[in-house]
Amino acid sequence: MANPDRSQSADLPLTDNGLEAPAPEGIKQTQPRRPVLGLVPLVLASMFVGGVIGLYFQPPALRAFFETTGLTPGAGTDTPIAVALAKVSTQEEVAVVSEGDIVALGRILPAGDVIRIATPFGASDARIHALTVAVGDTVAQGDLLAILDNRPDLESGVEIAAATVKVREATLMQSRETVRASREEAAANLERAEVTAKQAQTELARATSLLDRGVTTRADFDEVVARATEAARDVERNRATLSRYNTLSGSVQADIAVAEANLEAARVDLRRAERDLERSVVRAPQNGTVLDINVQVGERPDTDGILNLGNIGQMTVEAEVYQTLIGRVSIGDPVTVTAAALDGVLNGTVQAIGLEIGRQSITSDDPAANTDARVVDVIVKLDPDSSDRAKRYTNLETIVRIDTARSE
Structure with missing residues (x-):
């Protein structure tokens, strides 16, 4: 028997209403593939x-x-x-940017580097009493830079030593005056002894005549002889004393020598006190310009020193060239120096090449930068115009480009 539902649906007209008939269960419907x-x-x-x-x-x-x-x-x-080239921070990143050129990090320095002026030897506990210079002042070798607070004590030492010298000079003068007076006294004693001896000889001659005539006794004659003999001995003794002072014998010379030695020792103490007085001042060791002052009045200088001094009349650039590239650098190679703070390019030539390989000291604040690169210092002398423009930028970090093409 036929299914009534199937026969009924077969008689219905087929119309498209825009809806797809649901797929029968168990059969997956496939989508058309797009051009991915x-x-x-x-x-x-x-x-x-x-x-x-x-x-x-x-x-x-x-x-x-x-x-x-x-x-x-x-x-x-x-x-x-x-x-960017301006952000190169380690020597491993320094590259040969063109044929014959080497790029390195550097810093601007005065000729001969920056000198940190410290206190004199033996004045480590002293504090600054006064500063006689300011930043930017030009000084000559030996000029006074600062005065320390130990100066009053050292000045007292000089005064005491000078007074001691005067005492020793007076002592020597006294010794010499004593010798002179003793010499004069000995001469006077000799003269008096000679007069006495002459009188004794006269009395002896008269007594002898009286004894021969039997006028005087033997006892009186012997007494006259004794006086004449004693007078003669006094003459010899005083003559010897005068001779000792005239020739400055050992004992007399020793007195004067001691006085002279004491005076010389006092003069040495005075010179030492005057040298010690220099510990109370700070002087310029060379010509230069005051770049910075590290202490104030009343402070005790630390390891940074009192001030920084440099010869900015001639500026240089210290470049750190990576050890594998240093063999290409020669004295006289032309150099260009750039930095963001500079107005234009600085020009110079290689003046000196270091003899020792050391650790890199010019680095950036990049935590990943290598701070143990091995480099050689190269000193670049700037030409007059570049040196004049760079004198305000001591320690400025720069990019140094060395043209080594001519040396190859």
């Missing part, structure tokens, strides 16, 4: 352009990502990628 493969080149091109733009311009989001992760652009290669 055509978008792949466009996506790859967009990613490439975006990566190049991001590395070149480094937008804030990308820079924040690098700072957070500690990564640097191109750190996995030998040559940095999209790092």
